[in-house]
Amino acid sequence: NAGVTQTPKFQVLKTGQSMTLQCAQDMNHEYMSWYRQDPGMGLRLIHYSVGAGITDQGEVPNGYNVSRSTTEDFPLRLLSAAPSQTSVYFCASSPTNPPYEQYFGPGTRLTVT
Amino acid sequence: AQRVTQPEKLLSVFKGAPVELKCNYSYSGSPELFWYVQYSRQRLQLLLRHISRESIKGFTADLNKGETSFHLKKPFAQEEDSAMYYCALSGIQGAQKLVFGQGTRLTINP
Numbered sequence: 714n715a716g717v718t719q720t721p722k723f724q725v726l727k728t729g730q731s732m733t734l735q736c737a738q739d740m741n742h743e744y745m746s747w748y749r750q751d752p753g754m755g756l757r758l759i760h761y762s763v764g765a766g767i768t769d770q771g772e773v774p775n776g777y778n779v780s781r782s783t784t785e786d787f788p789l790r791l792l793s794a795a796p797s798q799t800s801v802y803f804c805a806s807s808p809t810n811p812p813y814e815q816y817f818g819p820g821t822r823l824t825v826t
Numbered sequence: 827a828q829r830v831t832q833p834e835k836l837l838s839v840f841k842g843a844p845v846e847l848k849c850n851y852s853y854s855g856s857p858e859l860f861w862y863v864q865y866s867r868q869r870l871q872l873l874l875r876h877i878s879r880e881s882i883k884g885f886t887a888d889l890n891k892g893e894t895s896f897h898l899k900k901p902f903a904q905e906e907d908s909a910m911y912y913c914a915l916s917g918i919q920g921a922q923k924l925v926f927g928q929g930t931r932l933t934i935n936p
Contacts, residue, residue: 744922753835755912755926756870771923803870807922815862815922817870
């Protein structure tokens with residue numbers, strides 16, 4: 714199993730550009746989520762999904778969109794990139810039965826200039 | 827509101843010395859608490875769950891509801907313990923939504 718995969722690993726955007734961060738998992742997990750990691754702030758939840766077709770907002774959803782058309786994929790879209798979105802983005806998935814461990818992807822380092 | 831506080835951004839100890847990474851939480855219900863670790867160039871991964879009451883890589887953590895704490899401890903630090911450690915809380919039993927602390931970077935000096 715590949716686990717949770719994310720592409721790209723690195724990305725540089727100009728202010729106002731849009732892009733999609735890809736996330737896929739092959740563990741048949743129902744729950745998937747996106748976090749951003751910033752120095753001194755830990756990981757903050759952006760959006761999450763409890764299954765295909767169901768998404769909800771986390772702590773910091775502004776400026777981001779998600780969709781969940783399949784169990785495997787959970788892309789994160791930046792609509793109009795801003796320098797405040799410079800961060801490391803992590804995708805995670807989790808089963809719906811105990812012990813509910815979250816499995817993280819390797820991360821995408823995004824810089825917005 | 828749910829909140830997790832890790833008061834130390836950086837912690838440096840010598841090899842063989844005891845280690846304690848502090849974690850305090852704020853939650854009105856019955857929380858489920860975790861420690862996640864991120865070693866250099868590796869993914870974030872689960873280290874401990876309080877409900878399991880287990881010891882992983884020599885680390886233990888006890889939930890103290892009176893003090894609302896979930897400190898991570900190891901009696902004798904090893905160099906391979908150097909990493910970023912995050913305390914996390916789930917507010918609903920079995921739910922996967924996590925609130926993370928700010929993280930503590932632990933450095934073990936030889």
